[in-house]
Amino acid sequence: MAAQLPIPVYTSLETLYADLGTATNHAARWNDLAEEFQKRFGRRPTHIARAPGRVNLIGEHIDYALFGVLPAAIERDILIACAPRDPSLYPRGDVNAHNLHHKYTPQSFTPTKKRSNSIGSGPPEEEVHVEEWHLDIDKKELRWESYVKAGYYGVLNRFFPTSATELEHPIPVDLLVTGTVPAGSGLSSSAAMVVASTLVFLAANDKLDGVTKGTLVEMSMENEKRVGVNSGGMDQAASVISTPASALYVTFYPRLAATPVALPGSSASSTSSPRAVFILANSLVTSEKAVHARTRYNLRVVETLAAARILALHLGLSVGPRERLTLRQVVGRLGQEPEEGWAEDDESLRTTLRLAVKEVERLRPASADQDGQEGVTLEEMVKLSGMPKAEFREVYLDWIDVEATHFQLYKRAKHVFTEALRVLQFREVCARQDADDALKELGDLMNASQTSCSRDFDCSCAELDQLTKIARDAGAYGSRLTGAGWGGCTVSLIAEDNVSSFIEKLTAAYPPYNNLKGDALSEVIFATKPSSGACGMWLSSFRLRSLISPTTLSIQVRRVGREIELM
Numbered sequence: 001m002a003a004q005l006p007i008p009v010y011t012s013l014e015t016l017y018a019d020l021g022t023a024t025n026h027a028a029r030w031n032d033l034a035e036e037f038q039k040r041f042g043r044r045p046t047h048i049a050r051a052p053g054r055v056n057l058i059g060e061h062i063d064y065a066l067f068g069v070l071p072a073a074i075e076r077d078i079l080i081a082c083a084p085r086d087p088s089l090y091p092r093g094d095v096n097a098h099n100l101h102h103k104y105t106p107q108s109f110t111p112t113k114k115r116s117n118s119i120g121s122g123p124p125e126e127e128v129h130v131e132e133w134h135l136d137i138d139k140k141e142l143r144w145e146s147y148v149k150a151g152y153y154g155v156l157n158r159f160f161p162t163s164a165t166e167l168e169h170p171i172p173v174d175l176l177v178t179g180t181v182p183a184g185s186g187l188s189s190s191a192a193m194v195v196a197s198t199l200v201f202l203a204a205n206d207k208l209d210g211v212t213k214g215t216l217v218e219m220s221m222e223n224e225k226r227v228g229v230n231s232g233g234m235d236q237a238a239s240v241i242s243t244p245a246s247a248l249y250v251t252f253y254p255r256l257a258a259t260p261v262a263l264p265g266s267s268a269s270s271t272s273s274p275r276a277v278f279i280l281a282n283s284l285v286t287s288e289k290a291v292h293a294r295t296r297y298n299l300r301v302v303e304t305l306a307a308a309r310i311l312a313l314h315l316g317l318s319v320g321p322r323e324r325l326t327l328r329q330v331v332g333r334l335g336q337e338p339e340e341g342w343a344e345d346d347e348s349l350r351t352t353l354r355l356a357v358k359e360v361e362r363l364r365p366a367s368a369d370q371d372g373q374e375g376v377t378l379e380e381m382v383k384l385s386g387m388p389k390a391e392f393r394e395v396y397l398d399w400i401d402v403e404a405t406h407f408q409l410y411k412r413a414k415h416v417f418t419e420a421l422r423v424l425q426f427r428e429v430c431a432r433q434d435a436d437d438a439l440k441e442l443g444d445l446m447n448a449s450q451t452s453c454s455r456d457f458d459c460s461c462a463e464l465d466q467l468t469k470i471a472r473d474a475g476a477y478g479s480r481l482t483g484a485g486w487g488g489c490t491v492s493l494i495a496e497d498n499v500s501s502f503i504e505k506l507t508a509a510y511p512p513y514n515n516l517k518g519d520a521l522s523e524v525i526f527a528t529k530p531s532s533g534a535c536g537m538w539l540s541s542f543r544l545r546s547l548i549s550p551t552t553l554s555i556q557v558r559r560v561g562r563e564i565e566l567m
């Protein structure tokens with residue numbers, strides 16, 4: 001199982017790139033990073049962690065309802081280089097973090113031990129006081145180092161008991177970060193940052209033994225919540241578990257699992273289907289997910305959870321008095337799923353989802369117009385939930401920051417069920433590698449997903465709607481927003497032969513691209529192929545507490561004409 005595998009660790013770029021299967025020009029970035037590290041901190045880095053961004057091909061806003069999604073890692077990534085500092089000169093666990101991008105200023109921070117008030121829900125005299133590691137993360141203002149801190153947090157609290165002896169304390173480090181995943185574009189630069197940070201702190205502190213890809217995904221999901229967004233696990237799973245040339249079918253229920261899915265035309269034997277190429281195009285509307293979380297992302301999380309409870313009650317399914325079940329669990333109960341979950345090839349999930357798409361009509365508010373536009377007020381929602389108001393608040397609202405006058409239970413649940421079905425259909429078309437019309441079928445599913453995101457989930461925006469329409473007119477089989485939406489990128493499915501004419505047409509027709517040329521244009525519109533997941537490159541053979549004379553391995557590259565050669 002892919003999630004049970006260890007994190008790949010390399011000692012040379014040659015082996016790393018053989019696995020990444022990508023161009024050696026990326027090697028120049030690694031080398032620049034190592035050289036700049038040497039310049040700034042007076043020594044070479046000992047560890048570099050890589051974590052890619054991701055594109056979601058289909059399955060939007062359904063990971064936190066625990067339905068399967070189909071993302072792929074992209075080549076663009078975050079690299080974090082690091083080396084220990086002399087522990088006799090700096091406080092334990094101290095971090096001196098720099099970013100290669102000049103707009104992100106250097107930051108230093110030291111974790112402190114803090115007494116948390118209580119755990120448990122008993123009376124105050126039974127409060128249990130615990131000490132935890134603490135780092136200040138300002139959730140109101142988005143700062144680059146918050147993501148570095150978020151990754152560090154989990155490593156500290158999982159691997160360094162606050163009662164530990166001096167010897168077991170986290171070491172002080174210098175860090176240098178660089179990245180090619182554009183921020184706020186729906187390509188998950190945040191998850192890539194948190195995954196790379198978690199990985200580099202694990203490695204620098206010699207804590208990687210026994211950490212599987214699944215553990216890194218779980219830690220990164222937990223860590224990212226500290227930045228203020230209650231995300232599902234899609235981005236972290238794609239960034240960690242992906243393999244080159246395939247998309248990744250990631251499921252979360254009853255446990256995290258991931259299977260590679262080959263895309264049409266990718267196998268050497270497939271003849272009739274042209275090769276699928278995915279083009280990413282940035283709408284140039286920045287999607288500030290954390291800043292708007294209370295009226296957008298977090299609100300959708302609450303709406304889908306409340307919809308799950310209310311639908312389950314309408315359907316006469318069992319629901320615990322304080323249980324916060326998900327829409328995936330509603331489908332499981334409706335179809336009498338066994339405790340260990342349905343097998344991947346079991347048709348029951350699909351059949352029950354079809355039924356759920358019909359049953360969701362029960363959530364349509366009586367006062368609503370044709371599209372169920374009006375939603376329900378908080379009072380109406382509480383009444384429908386069958387819970388006392390105070391209890392409803394505790395279970396559904398107190399743990400998450402949201403703001404709304406109306407809650408759209410019907411439209412959100414309808415999107416989730418139909419989108420979950422589209423993911424299953426997309427996967428099935430990919431399995432029929434040789435079908436002539438595979439790309440057309442996939443494109444239709446992507447278009448239906450865009451309509452549903454726009455109309456029912458309300459996570460698109462005018463520019464994304466416009467750009468996806470232009471993409472279809474320019475020859476894409478299908479085009480949709482990717483990631484959380486409200487701005488950011490679209491992903492369009494193109495046959496390999498049409499890539500350049502497609503890019504030309506899009507550039508001419510989408511007004512914000514009209515004056516862009518060269519690098520500026522290829523920053524906002526580019527083809528991508530599925531890349532492999534997170535990995536580490538450890539540049540010396542030292543073990544932490546025996547830092548005597550590191551045998552540094554070369555990651556030099558040499559330019560030979562226009563080629564770059566590994567040395």
Ligand code: NG1
Binds near residue numbers: 063186191
């Ligand atoms: P973005 O904002 O594109 O990274 C977010 C969530 C995903 C998923 C998508 C919507 C985070 C880190 N990621 O992706 O888990 O819910 O929205 O499908 O919040």
